[in-house]
Amino acid sequence: MARVIPMGPSTKGLYFISVAAELAGVHPQTLRIYERKGLVGPARSGGGNRRYSDADIAQLRRIQELTNAGVSLEGVKRILDLERDVLRLELELESLREDVRAAIERTHRLYRRDLVPVRAEHLPARRRG
Numbered sequence: 001m002a003r004v005i006p007m008g009p010s011t012k013g014l015y016f017i018s019v020a021a022e023l024a025g026v027h028p029q030t031l032r033i034y035e036r037k038g039l040v041g042p043a044r045s046g047g048g049n050r051r052y053s054d055a056d057i058a059q060l061r062r063i064q065e066l067t068n069a070g071v072s073l074e075g076v077k078r079i080l081d082l083e084r085d086v087l088r089l090e091l092e093l094e095s096l097r098e099d100v101r102a103a104i105e106r107t108h109r110l111y112r113r114d115l116v117p118v119r120a121e122h123l124p125a126r127r128r129g
Contacts, residue, residue, distance in 0.1 A: 013043030013051025020052035024060035031060070037073050039063055039080065 020042070021028040034040045035050070040059050042050040052060075059080070066076045 010054040013045070013053050013056075015052040015057070017042075017050045017052070020050075020057060020060065023057050025064060026060065034060070034063060034073075037077065039073065039077055 015023065017028045017031055021031050024031070031040070031042075031050070031052075035042065040052075040056055040063070042052045042056055045051050062080070063076055066079060067073070071079065
């Protein structure tokens, strides 16, 4: 069975800080603070300019959602780490489920098809002689 890999936002750095800030609904200085706190890590161009990807924008929006709900930046960092762990574990679990399904199928193929289990009450009566 082919494994389906979930597709997410692009990770290619496309947006300068001003565009990213506008897309995320924050001030560019806020993005610099988030980067210093380790909440986001944009790519850098050859000249050292920050380049934000679609995945970064999604991350920034998630950060805004959490901070608007009253979560501190340290709390946001912890939540994002936990969400990444959950995603990794879900992918690992799905992989293990596929391995188990494959092992069960292999085991079923090993069954002898010429042997059929029969319950004792279905056997003919034995004669004593």
